[in-house]
Amino acid sequence: MAFNEQIQKLRKECGMTQNELAEKLFISYQAVSQWENGNTKPDIDLLPKLAEIFNVSIDELFGRKTVKCNLTNVEENTLYFVIATSDEIMGIMDLEELKKKQNEVKVTIEGDTLNVVSSSTVTIKGNVQGNVDANQDVNTSAIGGNVRAGCDINCANITGNASAGCDISCANISGNVAAGCELNCSDIRGNVSVGGNLTCEKIEADTVKAGGIIYCNKEIKANKIETNNTVESKNKTSKITIEM
16 A cells, blocks of 8 residues: 555544644644645654554554564563564465575574574574474584474583484483484483484483484493394494393
C-alpha cells in the first residue's frame, strides 16, 4: 500500500479527521491533505510522532508488514537466535528461505553463557553451563548439559548427552552419544550409536553401535557391541570387554 493510502487508512481507523491529526502534529490540516493526496510526504522528524499517534511502527507507516512474534515455552537465561530481514521475521514469512539463510549465518558468542538455542551454526568462545541446541554446527569448549547439533559438534568435555546429525569430535562425554557420521573422542561413559567409524580412548557403556569400524586405544567395556565392520585395537595394551 502506498504511503498516502496508508496514512489515510490509519487516520480513519483511529477515528480522526485531517484537522485533528494536524493539531496533534502542530501543523496545518492542508499539510495532512497533501500527504493523503500523494502530493507531498511529511518531514522525517514527524515520522516517530506519527507512528506514536497511530500506535504502529515507522515501517507500517510505509505499508511494510511487521510481524510480531512471541517465543513460547522459553527458558530463562537462554539465548535465542532468529533470522530476520529489515521488516519481518523470515522464519514466519518463508520457511524454505529461512533454511537457505541458516547455512550462511554463523553466530559467535564471546565468553561463558548458560543455555543456547540457535537456528544456525554457533561458536561459543567460552564454556556453556547448560544446554546447547543448534540446527547447524556447535563449536565450543566445555558443555555442562546436553548438546544437539543438526550437523557437527566440536568441543572439549560434555557433561550430558550429545547428538549430532554428522560428526562429533570432543574429549570426554559423560552421557549417551549419537552421531550420524563419525565419532572421535577420548572417554565416553554412556551408550554410543554412530553411523560411521568410532575412534576413542575408552568407553564404558551398556551398548555400543557403529556402522563402520570401531578403533579403541585403551578399552571398551560394554554389555553389547554391534558393528557392520570390525573392532580394532590401535596398540598392544588395548582391551575389549563384553559383559553378558
